[in-house]
Amino acid sequence: MKSSKKSFIAAIAILYAGFIVYGAAFQISGAALELLKVHFEKPVATVGYLVSAYSFGRIVALFFSGKLVDKFGAKTGVILGMLLPLLMFFTVPLSKSLNLALLTTGLCGAGHALVDNGCMRTFLLGNPGKYSSLMGFCQFTFSFGGMAVPLSLGLLVSRGQTFAWAYYGLGILMAVIFVITLFIEFPKNELLVAGKASNYTTKGKVFPDFILMVSIMVAYSIFSSVLLTFIGTYSVEYLGIPYETGVNFITVFTIGGALLSLVFSALLHKVHGTFFLMFNAALSVLTAAGALFIPDTGVRFVFFFLTGGLVSMAYPLLIGVLGDYFPKATYLPGFLMMSCAATYVIVPIVVRYAMKFFGLDIIMTAAFTMLIFETAVGIVLRFRYVKHIKPLKGV
Numbered sequence: 001m002k003s004s005k006k007s008f009i010a011a012i013a014i015l016y017a018g019f020i021v022y023g024a025a026f027q028i029s030g031a032a033l034e035l036l037k038v039h040f041e042k043p044v045a046t047v048g049y050l051v052s053a054y055s056f057g058r059i060v061a062l063f064f065s066g067k068l069v070d071k072f073g074a075k076t077g078v079i080l081g082m083l084l085p086l087l088m089f090f091t092v093p094l095s096k097s098l099n100l101a102l103l104t105t106g107l108c109g110a111g112h113a114l115v116d117n118g119c120m121r122t123f124l125l126g127n128p129g130k131y132s133s134l135m136g137f138c139q140f141t142f143s144f145g146g147m148a149v150p151l152s153l154g155l156l157v158s159r160g161q162t163f164a165w166a167y168y169g170l171g172i173l174m175a176v177i178f179v180i181t182l183f184i185e186f187p188k189n190e191l192l193v194a195g196k197a198s199n200y201t202t203k204g205k206v207f208p209d210f211i212l213m214v215s216i217m218v219a220y221s222i223f224s225s226v227l228l229t230f231i232g233t234y235s236v237e238y239l240g241i242p243y244e245t246g247v248n249f250i251t252v253f254t255i256g257g258a259l260l261s262l263v264f265s266a267l268l269h270k271v272h273g274t275f276f277l278m279f280n281a282a283l284s285v286l287t288a289a290g291a292l293f294i295p296d297t298g299v300r301f302v303f304f305f306l307t308g309g310l311v312s313m314a315y316p317l318l319i320g321v322l323g324d325y326f327p328k329a330t331y332l333p334g335f336l337m338m339s340c341a342a343t344y345v346i347v348p349i350v351v352r353y354a355m356k357f358f359g360l361d362i363i364m365t366a367a368f369t370m371l372i373f374e375t376a377v378g379i380v381l382r383f384r385y386v387k388h389i390k391p392l393k394g395v
Contacts (some may be wrong), residue, residue: 007069008122008127008187011074011186014184018177019119020145020295022149024149025054025088025089025170027149029051029053029054029105030048031153033151047098052345053102053103054112061109061110061114062116065117066332067123074118074119074187076118078119079181079182079205081114082115082177082178085108086102086383089168089170095390118139118186122186125188130391139193139258140259143258149166149380152166153166212380212384213321213336214317214339215373216381217340218221219341220311221340222343222370224344225343227367231250234360237360237361245297252304253307255305256309257308257309260306274321274382277318277378277382278378278381281371282372282375283310284310288371290303292365314374315340351363
């Protein structure tokens with residue numbers, strides 16, 4: 001038992017380390033866009049496809065990564081997921097071929113999907129009672145990695161160093177994580193049997209609940225995508241503040257996502273995810289309203305910080321709830337993640353087209369209403385949970 005517990009702790013540690021690197025990998029193409037433009041000698045608009053390539057690779061992999069993990073086990077998925085990013089970290093700075101960079105960045109996104117599913121399977125098997133809390137801490141480690149990228153790039157540039165060292169550093173770190181993963185024991189698939197993987201049993205028809213979860217994920221993703229992509233322009237045109245200040249809102253939003261997700265994740269095993277999700281959604285409406293509509297820059301920074309923390313928790317909350325409903329179907333979270341990734345690819349394209357007909361203020365307000373919609377759906381999901389999911393053994 002002690003050996004099994006130590007192995008599970010080691011698996012958790014290596015997964016969290018991997019998520020730090022993946023947080024950086026997710027952000028690095030966008031953060032280094034101007035530097036990559038010079039490196040590849042292409043326009044920013046063309047180099048910007050690297051950002052989409054990552055999400056596209058993740059979307060494609062989500063179709064099969066859950067099934068792969070179900071069949072071959074979490075460790076196989078995680079090992080492959082730790083290997084694929086190495087291609088991006090070393091080929092992007094070494095090669096002048098943008099096509100090769102697009103391919104390896106897409107493969108990195110695919111690796112992200114594999115680690116996501118391997119992580120969910122590991123937590124579900126290793127400690128189902130704290131599944132939501134463990135997933136919540138993933139959000140902290142992922143956000144932490146994302147925060148470190150612009151700081152590292154800024155430090156390298158200020159010292160006259162090439163941006164390539166950021167890629168190489170991440171590559172070396174991931175290579176070390178990959179080697180360590182080879183020697184770590186992960187929970188076995190055969191442990192996943194009825195009554196062992198979840199504290200809850202289902203009754204009635206629960207597929208509509210899955211649709212509600214996807215709707216919540218899409219609503220949160222629409223709001224986040226519009227906010228993070230266009231807040232700089234929105235700040236200049238409608239808030240009357242400099243573009244740089246608007247971009248700093250994104251930094252504060254990300255920091256809030258990292259720090260508050262660390263706090264909230266500790267509470268997830270004490271309060272069920274459906275209740276927390278409903279409460280989280282209602283609060284996010286209030287904080288987002290303060291961030292967008294209160295005419296004071298200092299106050300806005302506070303509300304962006306709070307909104308970042310609340311919005312960042314939607315993902316682990318939904319994954320945790322989904323685990324309660326469908327404990328044996330680890331491929332289903334892949335569809336949930338796919339809806340998120342697809343939204344981040346599609347929404348900026350739709351918004352740029354919509355800006356031909358509507359002002360950005362109307363579009364930002366429409367994105368805000370997604371949080372109101374999400375709150376309503378969260379209330380419905382909570383009531384359906386009480387109706388269709390019965391706690392076992394007094395849990």
